[in-house]
Each structure stands twice: as C-alpha cells, then as structure tokens.
Amino acid sequence: MPTGTCTSDAALDVRAITKRYGRVTALSDVSFSVRPGEVLGLIGPNGSGKTTLFECLGGVLPLDGGGVYRDHRPLEGSERATSLFYLPDGICPWPEQTVRWALEFAEGFFGGPEGRREEVIRQLDLEPLLDSTIGSLSKGERKRTLLAIGLLTPQPVLLADEPFDGLDLRQTREVAATLKGHAARGRTLCLSIHQIADAARICDRFVLLSGGRVRGEGTLAELSALAAGRGLSAGRDDLEEVFLALT
C-alpha cells in the first residue's frame, strides 16, 4: 500500500495533519489510515512527533492543519470523542485515588461495556494493586493501570502512547498478548512505540514517523517492498532494518 493513502473502509483516516510550535514544525502533512480491528504501530525515534500526533488526534492539542476523518467526513468534537480514546504516556491521574476506584470511574464515566473490568484486571495482573493509590505505584504498575483504563473505555479506536514503557520483558509479552486479544475482539488499536522490537511483536501494520513526517505505511512486507523500490537495502523480515532504511 502506498504511503499516506486514505480508504473508505478505514476505522479512521488521518489526513494532512500539521502541527507547529512557533517556528518549529513538529508534524508536517501526516496522513495514514487505521483499519478496523487492526493493531497499528506508530514507530519513530524519540522526538519524531509520535506523542504530538496522538495528542492532536486525541483532541487535547490544537491542530494547525488537517484532520481526522471517517467515511470521508471530518470527525469533530463529540463525534471524535465517541470514536477514539487517547491514552497518554507519563501521566499520573488522580494520584490520591485507588486503582480500584480509577477503574470503576473509567468504566462508569466513559460508559464502557459492563463486566469487562474483572477481565481486564485479571489480564493485566492488577488484583494486588487494587487498593493502592495511583500515586504510590511504580512506573510499570502505573502503565498497566493506565492500559486498563484505556481498555475499559467504549470507543472503538484506542490510541495508546508507549504502552510498553516501564514494563519488563515478561510484562511486555503479557500486555502485548492482552492487547492482541482485545484487537481480535474488534477493538482497533493504534500504538505509539519507540522500541521497534516491541512493535514487531504485536503490530499488524506500521506507520513510520521521522522528523514529523510519515516515511512509510504498511505491513512489514509492504514496507520492505517500499524500501526496495526506493533502492534501499533492508532485511526482508527485519523491521529495524526497514525502519533504518526508510527514515
């Protein structure tokens, strides 16, 4: 698939998103599509604009250009809020409240499907943390709690910024399996990941972001072909090599 195409059967179409901080252009004409039920990896080095892009998509940062579309219609305000949920990285929400309360609140406030909480708690091994305050959790524990909050929300598309940050190898694999399981049940996941090995483990397709621009979009095979088409040498099944070749 060519870079930056938009499809009518996409869960979301991201079109020509541009974001500037003063004279610095953080995102330039970023376009890609998110397909229903897939796990899409947004891959890029630190400072490539992944978080900025997610904040723009999540509606917590104003855009300077472009937008998010579904069925060729722009998603604005409440429609966007009911379509996608953005899970930021590095936050510590409601630090004096317990994990138990935070999950209950996320489920109740956002109106998530009933009965999912117990399952998510089990999948992310949160049972021992339920009575701990969020502010007292370690980085990894907090990340799992945040992921649980994200998984409890009802929006069909979940954008998670660095979902594996702070997790050890075992936890990363378990969380990846959990996310895959939710995607298999129809939830569309868009994950921003700077560890390419983690991305390769879980994602169905990839968007390569570097310097605020999309350098490639597609499956590993499609990206390898793209690199080859540009005369760049990269290992066929090695995402790291493909990434380095295209960025």
Place this chain on the structure above:
Amino acid sequence: MRSRRNAFRWLVGKEWRELLASRSFWIMLVLAGPLVGMSFISAVQTYAEASGLGGTSAGVGEAFSPLIGVWAPTFSACELVAAFLLPFVCIRLVAGDRHNGALKLELQHAMPTFPRVGAKAIVLMGGWLAVLAAPFAAILLWKSYGGTLYAPELAAITVGHLLNAGLTVALAAAMASLGEHPSTAAILTLSVTVGTWIVNFAAAVHGGVWETVAGYTPTAMVAEFQHGLIRLSVVLVALALIVAGLGAAAVWMRLGIPIVRRVNQSIAIALVAAVVVFVCTYARGSWDTSESRGNSFAEADEEALRQIRTPLHIEAHLAPEDPRRSDLERQALSKLRRVMPDVTVEYVSATSIGLFEQTSAHYGEIWYDLGGRKTMSRVTSGEGVLETIFELAGVKPPVESEENIFRGHPLAVPPRGAAAVFYGIWPVTILAGGFFVRRRHS
C-alpha cells in the same frame, strides 16, 4: 451490578473524592474553626461588657443587635478564609487535573466543558458549607447562652458568604484554567483580590465612579449582607460574575482548541459579562432583613417618602474622606435610595480629604432640589435629612410608633465553652475526620 449513573454524577463524585483527598481542604477546615472562634469570642465578650457584664454600665438598647455585634464580626472570619485559603483549595482541584494528566483523559468524554467546571464548583461550594459549619457552631453556642436569633438576618449573612465564596471559586477556577502552573494561578487570583481592595481604596479617596464600582466588590458586597441588606443588583452582579468566571474556566480547560480561539471566546465572555453586569446594576429591588431595620427608615417615614413622586436631586459639598459624607451616606442616602425611586445624589469637592476646603463658603452644604424647590442643610443624620425633605415636600413628618422601635437584645454572658469548641474540639474533630476520610478513600 454496576450502577448506571450518568457521566455528570460520576464527575461530581470524582470531584468530591478529590476534594476530600486534598490536604489543602482539610487545612482550610481546621483553620476556619479557630479563626471564627477568635472573632466570636471577642465579639461576645465585647457584647457582654456593653450589656453590663462585670459591673459595667449597660449601653443603649438600640446598640444591641446580635447581627452587628456578634454575627458580622464572627462571619468576617469566613471572608478571610474565602480570600486567603479557599483559592488554594479551588486551584488544587482545578489545576491538579491538568498537572497530573487526568484532564487529558477526562476531556475525551463528549461532555461539554462548562458542566465539568460546574461539577468542580458544586463540590467546592459543598466544601464551603463545611467551612460555614464553624459560624453555625457559634450560633448554637449563642443560643445556649440565651441569645436571641433572627433567622432572616442570619439567612442574609449566609447568602452573602455563599456568594462571596462563589466569586472566589469562579475567579480561582478561571485562573487555574488559564495558568500553566498552580502557582501562577494562585498569584493571579490573589492579584485580583488585591485589585478589588485597591478599588475600595480608590473609592474612599476619589469617590465618583470608583465609589459605584466599589459597591460591587466582594468586600462591599459581604459588608452589605453582614448588615442584613440584600440588594437585587448586588446578587445579580455576583451571579453574573460567577457564571462568567466559570465560563472562562471552561474555555481555557479545552486544551484542544487553538489559543487564539480561546482568547476570542474569553473576550466575548468578558464583553457579555460587562453588559450583563451593567444592566444588573439598574435592578432596584432590595430587602432589609435586619431585625433592627438598620438599613431602613422607620416604616411610617418610608410610607411618607413613597408619597413624594417628584424627582429629588441632592448635591452634597463633602469630600470623599470627610467622615460627614460617610455618615450622610450610611444614615440617610443609602436608606433614601431604597425608598424613593427617583433620587440622584451628586457629591461636589475639590479635594479628597476636604480638610483644606473647610474655609470654603459652600463646603459642608447639602442642597436639596425637589422639582425646582430648593433648600440647604448641613445636617448629615438620617432624622435631619428626613426633616429637610419632608419640609421641602410640604409633608407632615409622621409620628413614629413606639412599638416599632427596635429595643435591642442585651446579653451579659461571657463566651463560655467557646474556646474549648473552637480551639480544641473543632481542630481535633476535623483532623480526625480528615485522617479517617483520607484513609478510607486511599
């Protein structure tokens, strides 16, 4: 089975938990007790001494209004709490979400931002009711001493302090949304509070338009309520400012909206608020809820004044800082404006203190113009002003009924047990409550 509460109720519940989890709230509650207690004990002591406690000679009955003698100073402590402690509690609740990232999550609900701010305001006002428990404890103590209570004036003073807290909450919420950091919000909030004091100072020195504006500052507003006076214009202006402040907070809470658009929306809110406030200042209704009718002339005098339909213009040659001017304003003109619909007052002076105008031929003169008939007087007392107006209007001064005179409620009882309640029981109870609640929620 999970209860299907709506999102707003979830948000209110969340804000309430956040308030109970904040140390600043409990510190405010703890401090409210001793502050109110100190004012109450001092006021009751003075009231008792003036009533003849300890062998002193009792004062005149009219002076013994619990509203002025006890409740105004007691509730004044709440004004201090509202000015210096409540903003920090509010900023913690509003800016905290932004600071720890919770706002980014919550904003992804389709709920508009005004109800979000509204949920915070509701909870903060609930917290303020807990602060008002301190003066209400004082009321119970006063009742136990055998003191009299007059519900309408207590209701008025409570409403005044609720409105004052509402203004503080709205202002602090706006600043907390506007500022990137809670400390910036705190500085901005206190700057506005200090700004209103400057307006009051300018009013005292320069008079004129400053005096009009100062009539709507929180300090002046609370002072009126503490005297049992409820002016519709003041209530409406306060409500308009509260809505405007919360509106501005809602605008700046929307992180995903471009700054320029938020600035434009804020300007629009400010303009609409200015127009609404201006219109509200023309609302004429007012109610004197004080038992002593301290903000009104005698009923018979008021009835006679209402019969005078001709426009009355008063020109007072008194400087803003001249004590006679404040006497005239407090004892006569403020009462006159409430009764006569068509009265205009103009102050004339060349200086602010008037000290060097005393030798001027016309200084101190108060000219009355009633439909072209003019007279001059130098009297600034309520009785003197009434006499002049009745004479000018050709109305026979009514005879005041002896029954209607407020005799006062002397009470020569020391503030027994108040120190134990406010300096001991209150702080210990609040601290224990805070410890228990925070522990239960965490």
